Amino acid sequence: MTISLPQATAASPLRRRKTKRHWLANAPGHVALTLLSIICMFPVYWMLVTSLRPANETFETTLWPTSASLDNYIYALNAIPIWQMLLNTLVVSSVVTVIQLVVGLLAAYGFVRWQFRFSKLVYALVALTWLVPLQVVMIPNYLLVVRLGLLDSVVALILPHFASAFCIMLLAQSMRAFPREVLEAARMDGARSLRVLWDVVTPNLRGIIASLAILIFISTWNEYFWPLLLSRTPSNSLIQIGIQMFMTTEGTQWGPLMAASTMASLPILVFYVVLQRQVIQSFMKSGIR
């Protein structure tokens, strides 16, 4: 994506002067980005620091905790079933990621491999689902979940996420770029279509599938609206709803709130630190076409 500038080509004495000038010319860029980085990072840092302060030092304003303690974590873990909530969130996010990818692969393959009547219309209907805000369909969806008897269950949080237009469209786009000859050759060999999809197409789409998996997992992990609508009891809730339980109208328990927030973010943050480049690339792919 990024093109590095041909800086290293200049001869050495000249180069030194040039680099210095470059650095000066770049100063506004450094200032802007340093400021932006601080604005972006400080809240996350402050969350961590607050969560690690002893209970009686919550309101301290030193930039780092003078004495670290896990008080807030212990309190939070005793107040609500955080481990259960994290487990629920992990299950929902993993299951949704796998199902959405499988359903997406099947649908994309259906669109790309065959030309059939109404295929354009159906594709448009898939694309248009993107334009229906969740809030518009929330009441009928809520009623449907009630009728199915699935209110306050983890299953209800998975069902509506079986398919996403975004996933199908991105996979279909990548499959269209796939060399037709390979598909045809596999078919000549008498391979059934499902085999071709599984053995030939899917392995070649590993990159985009990995990107989509990262995106779907993170966005499901962070999802708020759907659990808000459907969860009732703490042990059936996701972690995002758990965090909210520390913010009541009577007052907020800042320490435990920051501890719960840290626990909710840590899996994603660790994942990000390890696979930073891939995570950023995945999000960017959704933006650049």
Added chain:
Amino acid sequence: MATAEIAVPARQTRRRIASGRFNVTPWLYLFPALATFVVWIYEPLARAFFLSFFEWNMLPTAPLRYVGVHNYTNLFQLPKLWQSLRNSAVYILGLLPIAVLLPLAIAIITHDLPARWRNLYRAMIFVPMIIAPVVAAAVWRWLLDPGHGILNLGLQGLGSKPVGFLTDPNIAIWTIIFITGWKLVGFSTLILSAANANINPSLIEAARMDGASRWEIVRDVRLPLLSATLLFLVMLTILLGAQWTFSYINILTQGGPMGSTNNIYYILWDFGFSSLSVGWSAAAAVLLFVLFGILAAALLWLMDRYSFYDN
């Protein structure tokens, strides 16, 4: 390549039409996805439309009472609706500078930074994007707390009175906009930086040879080449911006103080699940869907018109 791609399916189509056989296979592949969309999006959309003509409080035992367009006429007389529509516009207009203009400026001034530095900054400014909205809301609530929040303590240190970032009706909406923008700014900057880095350097060189100034290069070469990406980000902000604010409104202000942070998405929730007036919520949903559709169509048309700029 292109001819091969088109020729094969065309032959198939002819053969199929000649034999008059309906090919069920693609539909089998599409079934799980289509079933999901029908059950969770299209049928509910139709049902929301249907419910918008009835009065109902969502209790299974309570009867649905047909009221015609009464929900709509009532809705239009409601000051809360107009306030929320106005606020939705404020949200979108307020987000545009943070989600589009600021990132554009940053992308342009930083495009000659060495790659090593750029990667470091990139890693940091992207963090808000992966933070959950609930966590973002919690942390900002803590930072902005009037009594103990570090921001207000800092302001007090400078001699100012504590600011009710979330409790002052004139400020609360801007606070929500700021938090929503905080989540987006890094992402937009990266998208624009990538698009900016993709501009063919020889075009810039050619303009420089012709004696164009730095600003002229930005205005006449970079901006037109970035227009497709810019429009994409504008579209994203307009269509999804007000929607993204939902979590922050629900967690931080519940639409208050005095309705000053309500927007159209939030009143749908409010009507439906706080006052249990399904008909009103459904009518507002239909209204939102129509508005949303018109906006989206207009923006897609614009994008189509402006995407002809190419490297």
